[in-house]
Amino acid sequence: MDAPAPYIHLGFILISLPNFILICVMVLLFVLALVAPFPSHRPKEPHDE
């Protein structure tokens, strides 16, 4: 793990592979959080005051 990391060069962007993977995982987690179904508890019907 101490050997220098591989790098990705996209235009003026130079990013290490570990950082790139980390950011991709973050975006993926966010998208998953938005779309993944959430366990539902049957909500109690509200009473109007």
Add this chain to the structure above:
Amino acid sequence: MSSGGDPGVIDQTTTSPHPAADDEPGWTASVRRRVEKTLPISELLPTKQPAYVSSWVYVFGVVTIAALFWVVLSGVVLAFFGAEWWHVSSIGHFFNSIHFWSVQMFFIFMVLHLWGQFWGAGWRDGRAKTWMVGVVIFAVSIGTAFTGYVVQLNFDSQWIAVNAKDAINSTGFGGLFNALNFGQMYGLHVMLFPIGVTLLVVLHIIQVRAKGVVRPIDDPLQMAP
């Protein structure tokens, strides 16, 4: 007793055994009334939450706090055995790894939480201060991480310190905040910054619990007059 047994209504009259009467004089009574009004224990430790809290986006806040917990705990162990320990002990190195990865998790989840709050416009309905405290926590965390990086006592510390000094010096703060001064950076990192972050996070949690989770944007169910 809640009125009409309606679980949706928040009843604050019986949250404490001896509520300070409205006319009881004194600072203590006044503060107690304020606390009981702003954050009764039933709101600090709620057993119900709005049904619209039904998205995984809502978990990013609590996992950020969880990551911070492990950052601090592993940090306490590292501090207890001294700054050099993790370089000479494999158990020490393992605790450093816990500290390192907890910090990564902390920043990952904090940013995801920020994205969630931004796209949900979580600052609405009087919650601007909650958002602002959150941004301050973000900034202070970056400062905390910086002091941590320069006290690792390895090549990374050296390199970060000798480069950061130029940016810090350019602001005029280089004489006050010397990245090359291990003693100063260590004291800031193990004591002053963690106290700051913890106090801010506690404030943030109090703000969230006091106001409750913000309603959805353009909620079709308008507030009853």
Add this chain to the structure above:
Amino acid sequence: MKASKVDKQTYYRGVAMAPYDLLKEVTIALVGVLGLVLVLSAVLSSPDVPSVTLQSWSKADPVDFVTTASAELAGSTVVASYGPPYNSGSGSVQSWGPLTPQQWAGVHIPVNAPNDFVLQPLTQATAGDAQLATALGTYQAASSDQQQKWLTNYATGLGTATVAADGVVNVPTGDYGPVSVLMDRMLTLARSGGLDALLLTSNHFYQTDFSRPLLFLIDGGYIARLAAEQKLIGSDWGVMNETGRYPGQAWLWLYTMFYQIPPFTSDKGFLGISKANTDLAVVGVMLLLTALLLLVPFIPGLRDIPRWIPIHRLIWRRHYADMRRRGV
């Protein structure tokens, strides 16, 4: 009545509530994050590239070491003429228009390069070394013009220096006066580890301020070459990176991005921003952007982005669907 002003009871009137176990959620989060962290720690460990010392530097690259030491003595290094907080030079002072906070702050960490990095440690090392004591005396008695002449000749000689098998630097013959003895002793002192100690302890036993040895290190080329191998140099987005194959400080992406683009990298500059004040300019821009982030709730346009790009319709899709079903 404004939503920000109503009490909680009114705010949630009519809102359906669902059961919720806060402490169970916190516990699950704690256990889950711990599990993840323990796995990462066990499998990947954490980075720990050992520090460079003046000793390791002088052994790995003696010519670079001696070149730096003689430049410190000549006062021609970056640190020697840096400016505040170290000294009254101006080589590294940054300003933005009329703003020169670095200058205004003044000197608070005094560093006199020729004295602190060379003459003082050598003076302390004269015990039992008559030749060094004599060389120091000769050097300090000479005029500063003479000193500079010797040092300039020596720097030229270093351009074709060779390293002997025992690590000694051999400079071709020239008019160096006592400088060759001084530099020879600097190298010996460094290789023995003595210079690390002398630069650090500076007459106190306990010392936790590494400013001197670190400033000496960064004046040389060795540590920067090591950093370049790990892509830690600023122009390689180094601020974001970590040694080895570990993730670095990804959250500093925006800060370091400015170091890669004009006008921060340009000679000519724009709005007073150029290569000459990159650090100050980037810090200024980042402070501004952080202030904007802080004040999002109050900035029209910025605070409306979540409405214009309705990702929230995904976050609350169940709620909106429930409301449609109930005909609200």
